[in-house]
Amino acid sequence: MFGLTDTVIDLDRVSDAVRRAEAGAVITFEGVTRNHHDGKGVVHLEYEAYSGMAEAEMKAIGARTEAKWPGARVAMVHRIGVVGVGEASVVIAVSAPHRDEAYAASRFAIDALKAKVPVWKKEVYADGSAWKANAEAIDEPST
Amino acid sequence: MQVKVRYFAALRERAGKSEDLVEVEPGTTVGGLFVDMFPPSSEGAMPAMFAVNQVYVDADHPLKQSDEVAFIPPLGGG
Numbered sequence: 001m002f003g004l005t006d007t008v009i010d011l012d013r014v015s016d017a018v019r020r021a022e023a024g025a026v027i028t029f030e031g032v033t034r035n036h037h038d039g040k041g042v043v044h045l046e047y048e049a050y051s052g053m054a055e056a057e058m059k060a061i062g063a064r065t066e067a068k069w070p071g072a073r074v075a076m077v078h079r080i081g082v083v084g085v086g087e088a089s090v091v092i093a094v095s096a097p098h099r100d101e102a103y104a105a106s107r108f109a110i111d112a113l114k115a116k117v118p119v120w121k122k123e124v125y126a127d128g129s130a131w132k133a134n135a136e137a138i139d140e141p142s143t
Numbered sequence: 144m145q146v147k148v149r150y151f152a153a154l155r156e157r158a159g160k161s162e163d164l165v166e167v168e169p170g171t172t173v174g175g176l177f178v179d180m181f182p183p184s185s186e187g188a189m190p191a192m193f194a195v196n197q198v199y200v201d202a203d204h205p206l207k208q209s210d211e212v213a214f215i216p217p218l219g220g221g
Contacts, residue, residue: 031221047219047220048151048152048155049220050149050151050194050197050213050215052197053194053197053198053213054220056197078220089220089221090220090221110221113220113221114218114220114221115218116199116218117218117220118151118194118213118215118218118220119218119219119220119221120151120152120153120216120218120219120220121219121220122152122219131152131153131216131217131219132219133216133217133218133219134217134218134219134220134221
């Protein structure tokens with residue numbers, strides 16, 4: 001499962017997509033909207049995606065992750081539109097035979113998503129807004 | 144020849160629209176088109192990656208008739 005949604009992400013649906021009998025570990029990572037950034041109060045975030053390419057890049061990251069950790073399975077869903085404080089903007093589920101691979105693969109997948117998936121984030125404050133770039137957009141994690 | 148240009152995020156706001164059909168000379172590169180369309184302003188040029196037909200390419204990638212070109216501002220997903 002790789003996709004974009006403009007509604008609340010169903011965590012169970014994402015993690016259920018990677019559950020299987022061979023997997024002894026399932027890790028579900030949520031990226032969640034913080035209520036502050038650099039001392040400024042964040043009211044909500046607004047996400048925008050390059051629909052089509054974003055899904056393709058997510059699938060490619062899933063394939064790279066599964067190639068790097070044989071036996072791993074990946075699912076990822078990114079939310080677009082307005083995301084309120086405390087809500088998930090992204091959910092990545094990874095299953096693997098053992099927890100070490102699952103943790104490593106989960107970390108790799110979110111770092112790669114931040115570097116490669118064409119999605120943009122605007123932070124909206126009480127008194128303005130700003131587009132915020134990921135540090136990973138410059139330093140791509142090595143494959 | 145003509146290409147379709149897609150704008151996102153800060154570039155969409157700067158362009159005031161989300162897409163455009165643009166006439167380009169044969170041999171134009173995606174990076175060359177970007178500099179033509181968004182000359183460095185007082186705010187400074189915006190760093191961008193490039194995609195053609197929804198695949199990342201280098202700035203020196205040559206454009207073809209009917210390509211879908213996207214200037215990719217710094218990413219903010221996650």
